[in-house]
Amino acid sequence: MFAAATAVCLGVLVGAALRIDLSSRAEATDTDLRQRVETLADLVTFGDDQQLNLGPVQQSRAAKSVPVYGFVTDRTIAYAKPGQDALPTDAVLRRALAAARHADGHVVTFVAPQASAPEGPTLHWAAATITDFGTYVDGSYTGGIAVAGKPVAAATGHTQLRTGLFVSAGVLTLLAAALAHLVAGLAVRPAVRGLEAQEQFLVEAAHELRTPLATLRVLAERRGSPEQMVRQVDRLVTLTDRLLLRARAAGATSVGTAPIRLDRVVERAVIAHVEAPGIGTASESDIDLRTEPTVVAADPELVERIVENLLANAERHGAGPVIVRVASGTLHVADRGPGIPVRDRRRVLAVGTTGGGGTGTGLAIVAWAARAQRAEIAMRPTDGSDTERPGLTVTVRFHSPSDRSSSEPHTARSTVDSS
Known part of the structure; x- marks a missing residue:
């Protein structure tokens, strides 16, 4: 029972530690995405032909450090790498555009799967507003966002942490069970000794009382020797007193x-x-x-x-x-x-x-x-x-x-x- 209770408590701690680790890794991923998408938004330029100039973007560390990014307006996906299907669905992108408009220039984050794999793993995304992006694309101002996404960082590290925590919890449970067994043995040992002493007393009582009882039987069969019978009865009383003393004196x-x-x-x-x-x-x-x-x-x-x-x-x-x-x-x-x-x-x-x-x-x-x-x-x-x-x-x-x-x-x- 002690081992089971220890295992349950350690299981709760392991679960809490894993949730905290996932939360911290997700927060680190979102922080990195915010920095990358802001850089992408700042690097977007337009040529004389009012077309996107992606040279500075493609050469930046921000573009190289995220697996998926793109530039989106209310009406179109102006650019996406590695492709439009790698971005979230249109419905998710429209919600991201609306959230960015109300963010007063702040980066917004969200979690969504890619459009090409709606049942697949979810990615973390960040979206930053691009000023007058819609004017150059559509001839009138509509606004647009730069969006970038990637999975939670260091998933392998989380797996290793999970394995280590489960192994450590198992080892600690075994150690706790062994310690509980030792402590219980030490606590119960005096009681065991007391029971052994009482068993010893009972055996010795039977051994000591056997002789005078046998003598009384022989004397009774002879129907005589009253003085000897009285002596044996006195001896039996004395032995009983000594055995009672022996019972009180259990042990050394x-x-x-x-x-x-x-x-x-x-x-x-x-x-x-x-x-x-x-x-x-x-x-x-x-x-x-x-x-x-x-x-x-x-x-x-x-x-x-x-x-x-x-x-x-x-x-x-x-x-x-x-x-x-x-x-x-x-x-x-x-x-x-x-x-x-x-x-x-x-x-x-x-x-x-x-x-x-x-x-x-x-x-x-x-x-x-x-x-x-x-x-x-x-x-x-x-x-x-x-x-x-x-x-x-x-x-x-x-x-x-x-x-x-x-x-x-x-x-x-x-x-x-x-x-």
Whole structure:
């Protein structure tokens, strides 16, 4: 629509420019004709035999610069070059004579076809009065005019101008359409990002809520374990609160953090994962947990989400035992599975990447939770090589409470070890 509107506006401008050009060329032609016909009228002389002396006229530049000219009275065409049929019709010439009589010596202009080609192209004409011209021709004063005509000058130039304007208008329309497309893309991009963030939230919500809902179903089938059911309901409520926070935090953002014991939060998350009935295949013997007391600036609920998703990812795609280490403000989760190729390590942190039947949001949630706490996440092979089963180690490094950057807004980098 923008391109069509631009084309219409440019078309109007082109039409106006062409009309102005034609008008200016016609005016220039009329001005030139006025000068030529006045010269022709002044050069007309008569001999002793009262006949026209055309020598000075035929030798003048005025006669040579116009293709058609002649001398006319009320009763006859005294002379015409290249011939009488090259002049306008008799009716047009009579109107020109009448107009010249009332012009008080001024040159009159008009537009008319030649008598030999009434349906042909029109020429511009100019007529100037010749004093006492009729007396010498007819023996009594009748008056006469010199008339000259030619087509509008520089018709070829007008054609070139028309072609150039149409080509320029087409190019400008295409450029305007391209610019409009670019500007529209820039204007719509925030809305597209917002829609993508909402879609990401819905996928992550389904992924996060699947585990506690499945647990509740197993507990309901057993018709027992009320304490565990209450715990899972509480966990479901907590997850809902976190997902609502995630919906409000669409995109790279941060959450409030406070000093916590990272080792205790990780231990609690591992125990909750192992004790979740009917969920996963992990047991205490499948997880090698070793922690050292360490205090970091983090959100305990998001740390639990990181641990839970890393353990679930290791169980689904890796092989045991899963090694969990906490020391010096850093969380390490390693497995002995096939690992992730170097070229795919950044891609798996994006939503929708999956190597199995899952939704492909586990590691994406880990990446988001790390960014929200201004932590740094890295991935590398567990054994430091690219063997058939190198394993995968995910490291999340948190800031210490004394670190100034831990209390300032910061978007964490997601790094990938290429070794």
